[in-house]
Amino acid sequence: MIEYIIIAVLQGLFEWLPISSSGQTMIISINLFGISAENAFSLAIWLHLGTTIAVLLKFRKDFIRIFKTLLHNDLDVNKVDLSKRNWLIYATIGTGITAVPLYFIIKIVFIDVFTSIQGDILTLIISGFLILTGIILIKTRKIDGTNKIIEVSKSRIKKDSFLSGLTQGVSILPGISRSGVTTSTILLQKYEQHDALTLSFLMSVPVAIASIIVDILFGNGSVFGSLSVATIIVVTFVSFITGYLAIDLLISLAKKLNFGYFCVLYGVFAYVFIIPFLIIT
DSSP: HHHHHHHHHHHHHTTTTSOOHHHHHHHHHHHTSOOHHHHHHHHHHHHHHHHHHHHHTTTHHHHHHHHHHTSSSSGGSSSHHHHHHHHHHHHHHHHHHHHHHHHHHHIIIIIIIHHHHHHHHHHHHHHHHHHHHHHHHHHHOOOOOOOTTSSOOOHHHHHHHHHHHHHHHHHTTTTHHHHHHHHHHHTTTBBHHHHHOOOOOOOHHHHHHHHHHEEEHHHOOOEEEEHHHHHHHHHHHHHHHHHHHHHHHHHHHHHHHOOOHHHHHHHHHOOOOOHHHHHHH
């Protein structure tokens, strides 16, 4: 169980940094602990439950206010809460459009095909996506718009949130940072950095829960088929408690440092190390 606890701790730490927590945990699971690619993919999805609970707790006031907007007439609720609710609805729809097809592509093509050839190929693919994430982060790092969610129109929210959701769905690809691409997309739409970061975390919750449900229903490597119930409970708790304790520190760190360079260097290093090994063997 110790290897799964280590992976859960790393998920709790990596989730708050724009370095693709799923990509990092998959690379470690496959190459360090010898976990199959299919099980590593399902484990990466499941561990988001712990960090999702941490997000719910951290942003509990926002979610409570958003939930209350469902119980009252739109005219009787706070405009910013209503705007956040609408943002989550359209972002979730957009995410589903890209994430669901990509989920099955990953399961059928990337995992089944490439794993049968060699696990290192999958690591190279993840590293390639990390390089792409890094380039996106570097290009959008200094963008800071003036739009605030409370000030933009409902039609603008529909368009912007839907587009942000589409890009969030792409982050199901291991190596593509969910927080990185969603925050970058929102920043490119000229929103303030504070709003961009907050919206990025809020819109992660419904999608993380939906991803877990989809993997349980359709994933042959779902954690329930490979881990005991006790192990699942322990790693979920470890992911949650690590994530909750680290969230403020690591988000602050992510604001100060440009992790885009880390992603690019990490990906390039993987190629420099693995490709000669593949040629030799």
